[in-house]
Amino acid sequence: MLAAKLLSKSVSAGSVYTLSVGTKAPVLGSSGQSPFPASGWTSLVSSSSDDASISVALPFTWTYNGTGRTAFFPNSNFYITFGSGSTQFGGLSASSPNLDKIFFAGTDNSWQRVSSFTSSTNYTRLRWEGTASTSGTPGAPNIVYELTFFNPTLTGSVPWMELLVGTQARVGGISGLYSSSAILTGGSFITSNSNVAANQSYVMVGNATGTSWTVYTGYSVGGTGY
Numbered sequence: 001m002l003a004a005k006l007l008s009k010s011v012s013a014g015s016v017y018t019l020s021v022g023t024k025a026p027v028l029g030s031s032g033q034s035p036f037p038a039s040g041w042t043s044l045v046s047s048s049s050d051d052a053s054i055s056v057a058l059p060f061t062w063t064y065n066g067t068g069r070t071a072f073f074p075n076s077n078f079y080i081t082f083g084s085g086s087t088q089f090g091g092l093s094a095s096s097p098n099l100d101k102i103f104f105a106g107t108d109n110s111w112q113r114v115s116s117f118t119s120s121t122n123y124t125r126l127r128w129e130g131t132a133s134t135s136g137t138p139g140a141p142n143i144v145y146e147l148t149f150f151n152p153t154l155t156g157s158v159p160w161m162e163l164l165v166g167t168q169a170r171v172g173g174i175s176g177l178y179s180s181s182a183i184l185t186g187g188s189f190i191t192s193n194s195n196v197a198a199n200q201s202y203v204m205v206g207n208a209t210g211t212s213w214t215v216y217t218g219y220s221v222g223g224t225g226y
Contacts, residue, residue, distance in 0.1 A: 014156035017223045024201045024220035026146040030166025032129060032139030037115040041127070045076075045114035050134045052076040053085030054114070059121045060151040063159050063210040065100045065179050074114065074126060078143065078173070079106035092174050095181045104145060104163065105173035105195045112138040123150045123224065132170040142169035145196075150221065159206040162221045168198035177204065177213050185212040 028038050037043040044054055053075045061068040064082055073085035079092070079101055086097040089108040111130035118124045125148040129141035136142075144166035152159055175196050177187030189196050196202065203216040 015160075016154045017150065017160070017221050019203055019205070019216060020220050020222035021218070022220065023199065023218050024164055025199065026127070026144055026164045026166040027226050028127060028146070030144045030199075032141055033113065033115075033127075034139065036113055036139070041115040041117045043113075043115050044126075045111055047138060048110055048112045048131075048135050049076050050110045051087045051089045051108075052111070053081075053087050055085060056116055056124070056126060058124050058149055059118060060153070062149050062152060063206070063208070065184065066209045066211055067100070072149070074128070075106075076109060076111040076130065077106055078109050078111075078128065078130065078145070078170070079103040080147075094178055094183055098180050100179055102177050103174045104147075105143075105168065105170040105175055107170065107173035108134060109143060109170060109173075110134050110136055112136045112141060119225075121151055122154060123148050125149075125226075142167050144168075148221070148224075155205075158208050159210050160221065161204045163196065163202045163204070164220065165196055165198060165200045165202075168196065170195070177215075186215065187213050189215055190217065 053073050055071055055073055057071050069082050073081045077089045082100040088097045092106050109130055113129040115127050128145045130143045146164040148162045150160040175189045177184045201220045203219045204213055206213045
């Protein structure tokens with residue numbers, strides 16, 4: 001417990017948020033939302049799509065791999081890219097697609113419902129509801145993630161991101177934080193870097209330039225109000 005407290009203190013220096021020990025479930029649950037979108041959330045996708053990409057704006061600059069980002073591009077194959085979107089579904093790797101990217105069990109999945117929530121300029125959250133296949137029924141997901149980007153001015157001037165995983169039916173795929181050609185230092189979710197896990201939560205903390213990362217498994221961000 002003392003080690004956990006010291007870790008939280010060191011990571012949280014200059015931050016209004018804390019690194020909290022213990023897993024946290026998706027706030028809106030692991031099943032399909034009813035109604036959709038949830039109160040205060042914005043619907044971005046409301047039907048089954050395969051190999052699709054959208055753009056989500058950030059109300060602050062969030063640094064990843066040396067570049068300040070004001071938007072990110074979620075993909076129905078459960079990864080995000082920066083700079084532009086990608087519809088690639090096969091051959092996902094360190095260099096493919098040739099963009100800065102983060103994989104969350106990325107492979108040929110699909111999504112049925114995607115929504116977002118922004119708390120002023122504090123953070124932006126994205127909720128994926130999808131399926132570990134090329135199609136699915138809206139409201140009946142077997143993959144559910146909630147991903148939150150935090151304003152670096154509130155996290156000690158370094159980028160933080162939180163991933164809350166509910167159901168996760170995908171076996172295989174690729175997970176991790178990558179540049180356009182290689183995994184970033186410390187960018188593995190687990191030792192084998194093979195997958196994110198069901199009913200697990202992760203906090204990703206970068207250095208000031210977002211070129212080196214620490215992935216905290218079994219943690220969540222405290223002080224968010226959600």
